[in-house]
Amino acid sequence: xxxxxxxxxxxxxxxxxxxxxxxxxxxxxxxxxxxxxxxxxxxxxxxxxxxxxxxxxxxxxxxxxxxxxxxxxxxxxxxxxxxxxxxxxxxxxxxxxxxxxxxxxxxxxxxxxxxxxxxxxxxxxxxxxxxxxxxxxxxxxxxxxxxxxxxxxxxxxxxxxxxxxxxxxxxxxxxxxxxxxxxxxxxxxxxxxxxxxxxxxxxxxxxxxxxxxxxxxxxxxxxxxxxxxxxxxxxxxxxxxxxxxxxxxxxxxxxxxxxxxxxxxxxxxxxxxxxxxxxxxxxxxxxxxxxxxxxxxxxxxxxxxxxxxxxxxxxxxxxxxxxxxxxx
Amino acid sequence: xxxxxxxxxxxxxxxxxxxxxxxxxxxxxxxxxxxxxxxxxxxxxxxxxxxxxxxxxxxxxxxxxxxxxxxxxxxxxxxxxxxxxxxxxxxxxxxxxxxxxxxxxxxxxxxxxxxxxxxxxxxxxxxxxxxxxxxxxxxxxxxxxxxxxxxxxxxxxxxxxxxxxxxxxxxxxxxxxxxxxxxxxxxxxxxxxxxxxxxxxxxxxxxxxxxxxxxxxxxxxxxxxxxxxxxxxxxxxxxxxxxxxxxxxxxxxxxxxxxxxxxxxxxxxxxxxxxxxxxxxxxxxxxxxxxxxxxxxxxxxxxxxxxxxxxxxxxxxxxxxxxxxxxxxxxxxxxxxxxxxxxxxxxxxxxxxxxxxxxxxxxxxxxxxxxxxxxxxxxxxxxxxxxxxxxxxxxxxxxxxxxxxxxxxxxxxxxxxxxxxxxxxxxxxxxxxxxxxxxxxxxxxxxxxxxxxxxxxxxxxxxxxxxxxxxxxxxxxxxxxxxxxxxxxxxxxxxxxxxxxxxxxxxxxxxxxxxxxxxxxxxxxxxxxxxxxxxxxxxxxxxxxxxxxxxxxxxxxxxxxxxxxxxxxxxxxx
Numbered sequence: 031x032x033x034x035x036x037x038x039x040x041x042x043x044x045x046x047x048x049x050x051x052x053x054x055x056x057x058x059x060x061x062x063x064x065x066x067x068x069x070x071x072x073x074x075x076x077x078x079x080x081x082x083x084x085x086x087x088x089x090x091x092x093x094x095x096x097x098x099x100x101x102x103x104x105x106x107x108x109x110x111x112x113x114x115x116x117x118x119x120x121x122x123x124x125x126x127x128x129x130x131x132x133x134x135x136x137x138x139x140x141x142x143x144x145x146x147x148x149x150x151x152x153x154x155x156x157x158x159x160x161x162x163x164x165x166x167x168x169x170x171x172x173x174x175x176x177x178x179x180x181x182x183x184x185x186x187x188x189x190x191x192x193x194x195x196x197x198x199x200x201x202x203x204x205x206x207x208x209x210x211x212x213x214x215x216x217x218x219x220x221x222x223x224x225x226x227x228x229x230x231x232x233x234x235x236x237x238x239x240x241x242x243x244x245x246x247x248x249x250x251x252x253x254x255x256x257x258x259x260x261x262x263x264x265x266x267x268x269x270x271x272x273x274x275x276x277x278x279x280x281x282x283x284x285x286x287x288x289x290x291x292x293x294x295x296x297x298x299x300x301x302x303x304x305x306x307x308x309x310x311x312x313x314x315x316x317x318x319x320x321x322x323x324x325x326x327x328x329x330x331x332x333x334x335x336x337x338x339x340x341x342x343x344x345x346x347x348x349x350x351x352x353x354x355x356x357x358x
Numbered sequence: 359x360x361x362x363x364x365x366x367x368x369x370x371x372x373x374x375x376x377x378x379x380x381x382x383x384x385x386x387x388x389x390x391x392x393x394x395x396x397x398x399x400x401x402x403x404x405x406x407x408x409x410x411x412x413x414x415x416x417x418x419x420x421x422x423x424x425x426x427x428x429x430x431x432x433x434x435x436x437x438x439x440x441x442x443x444x445x446x447x448x449x450x451x452x453x454x455x456x457x458x459x460x461x462x463x464x465x466x467x468x469x470x471x472x473x474x475x476x477x478x479x480x481x482x483x484x485x486x487x488x489x490x491x492x493x494x495x496x497x498x499x500x501x502x503x504x505x506x507x508x509x510x511x512x513x514x515x516x517x518x519x520x521x522x523x524x525x526x527x528x529x530x531x532x533x534x535x536x537x538x539x540x541x542x543x544x545x546x547x548x549x550x551x552x553x554x555x556x557x558x559x560x561x562x563x564x565x566x567x568x569x570x571x572x573x574x575x576x577x578x579x580x581x582x583x584x585x586x587x588x589x590x591x592x593x594x595x596x597x598x599x600x601x602x603x604x605x606x607x608x609x610x611x612x613x614x615x616x617x618x619x620x621x622x623x624x625x626x627x628x629x630x631x632x633x634x635x636x637x638x639x640x641x642x643x644x645x646x647x648x649x650x651x652x653x654x655x656x657x658x659x660x661x662x663x664x665x666x667x668x669x670x671x672x673x674x675x676x677x678x679x680x681x682x683x684x685x686x687x688x689x690x691x692x693x694x695x696x697x698x699x700x701x702x703x704x705x706x707x708x709x710x711x712x713x714x715x716x717x718x719x720x721x722x723x724x725x726x727x728x729x730x731x732x733x734x735x736x737x738x739x740x741x742x743x744x745x746x747x748x749x750x751x752x753x754x755x756x757x758x759x760x761x762x763x764x765x766x767x768x769x770x771x772x773x774x775x776x777x778x779x780x781x782x783x784x785x786x787x788x789x790x791x792x793x794x795x796x797x798x799x800x801x802x803x804x805x806x807x808x809x810x811x812x813x814x815x816x817x818x819x820x821x822x823x824x825x826x827x828x829x830x831x832x833x834x835x836x837x838x839x840x841x842x843x844x845x846x847x848x849x850x851x852x853x854x855x856x857x858x859x860x861x862x863x864x865x866x867x868x869x870x871x872x873x874x875x876x877x878x879x880x881x882x883x884x885x886x887x888x889x890x891x892x893x894x895x896x897x898x899x900x901x902x903x904x905x906x907x908x909x910x911x912x913x914x915x916x917x918x919x920x921x922x923x924x925x926x927x928x929x930x931x932x
Contacts, residue, residue: 255475261423263489264461267453353524354478
């Protein structure tokens, strides 16, 4: 088991390296750089910029050096000092900008995950056990309905309903008076009052996929001969269902866990923007629009690292729950 | 609950007029239609029939574990307990407490596929001990003790470590022992065995049959044994129930069924089994194939080692002469299928030579041949597969399937149509069926389609890999007869790979016996079957159930243990 984990970690290193290069190339792909965007902004505001100023700024940000040297400088800083560079636009170290928001992203993702699993698995089981019944059709219809509604629309309507009809403060994760306050019991309650709305909005969108996966997996398992064997032992139907087919149908779901981590950063950008959540999503969007190289690059790199870590975790979990993988 | 005065003391289970129906779109399918029988203490009743005869549904109806949408529509299943009370199982709610207290405790069941019938993610100890927990609430520690005892009873080596293992760590025979241990956990009065040895090799089958017999004697159980293999019936049955399309055709003592059958269907069934007990008549009268003629296929020292280190084919040499049938016989894992695939270069053997003689007299080494010449040769050497369902594309109709090799060979238009019709007639299919899809055909017909496809481009050699294994016994001899008549018409040669000695004996001129990747014995079929030289061949032959209850012999079989005697040493009386 330890060997298995070590092997996976060793394999992950070249992948990470390749991914960091690709991330950097992608950022350089659109024509121009941060300064071109900046000039365009100034020009639109009516200001004229001398060519000399641009050249001077380019030199100051290191944008006049070849790309491979910029990459080397950036990656060396990360590896040796954990220094992700400086955001051009915000003029702050990237680390400072990211870590703050990353925590909320992670928390939001985990809460959403719990919410979706807690709802999707029972519905999936019900749909499979009562296949082609009214409840199966209802669950399927609702799941697909929420899948089809664009998430920004759902976010907007949810916010409208909550604020217009129930008078709740919506948007953000805190009421204005708590945003800059330190953690206290009151802030925690306030957080709980705010966080459930984005969790529900984001969760409902991904509910359908999980319900359908669970339903399909379980339908496969229900017709397997080992179910008949267990029934022939005299096991009650409910115990049988939970102990055998559901237990096996969960295994493929565990491999989807790996996708959750990268979604921490990139996921639900639009919902986050609409609901003005202090997560990394809106930050990434802004960095990409402004061609804020180091900030965007660092976020993409983090997404990749989290993808790899997520896959690793789900692989390990799968090996723990499924002996067939462990003994391969 | 009431006492039934008509029931004899020894009768544990009395089934009367059992009807189990499956509602389908086109009407009601009567899987079991008025079946009656009795199970007596310490006796074995064999239910025999071909696929689709309803024998398995009958067994499942007793415990009310018929798959949806099947339902018991009528009849009674009376279980007499030791204290004299009688319950009609057919009247109980299939999800209720009463039937659950019977399942696994009073009547236990074992199934055909020991791999898929056990959960792959639960340890075998847990799966065996479960019935104890359900029925007696046995605490964990005692459960483990009892499971260890059960594992010892079913002769699983090193029970202390085996108990914490998973099913996929066991071989097929060991898995079936686990199933049996599970069934015995609560000391049931009745054991229902649904084709428990069908997926096993003959030598393993013999071991399992012995074990069931032994446990039956020590526990005094009644056994309901379901099988399609008349040989197994003859070896173990006290009474036999012959089923056909949901109905009982004949019921009686084993002796009567085999030697004085009253029903026509039973007679035909026994007939087709006995037919396979000797060489086909068309082969008895045929002139011998000259041994000195240049061989069509000359394989020398062929070896293939898989990346896992397994030597699947180990220094194999054999020859196939023009117009003859060479049988390759061996148990699962002997490498016979891999060897067959090497001949067509589906796998790449690492060393050796496969000399194939072209029609113009030149020879080519298939092991080193380039792509272009391999493509040519593959038109002359074709393959027929075991699974007639999996080897035909479900999205093409039969005409298209058979036409495929013709089109690859460059034939176009009307010629293809005519040739397809001719081929279908040749294999005994109506050319009017060419628009139908494979699922509309029965297993035997599907295998005919496979044969038509194989002979479409006038091959010279056909490699048939377990071509008749998936077929019922009555179809098996028909298929072999068809293959032999095609052989005589078209001058074909066959490499016939099978685990079943009877089909080899029926149609092969010569036979090679494979064991763990090596050929341990080759010779004329008569010679090998009647005077086997190698101990493994003797063990294989003596484990085959003999379809005659007067001559039961698998419990007296010869066992081969390669660790005791070095291979190649032949005992004096062999």
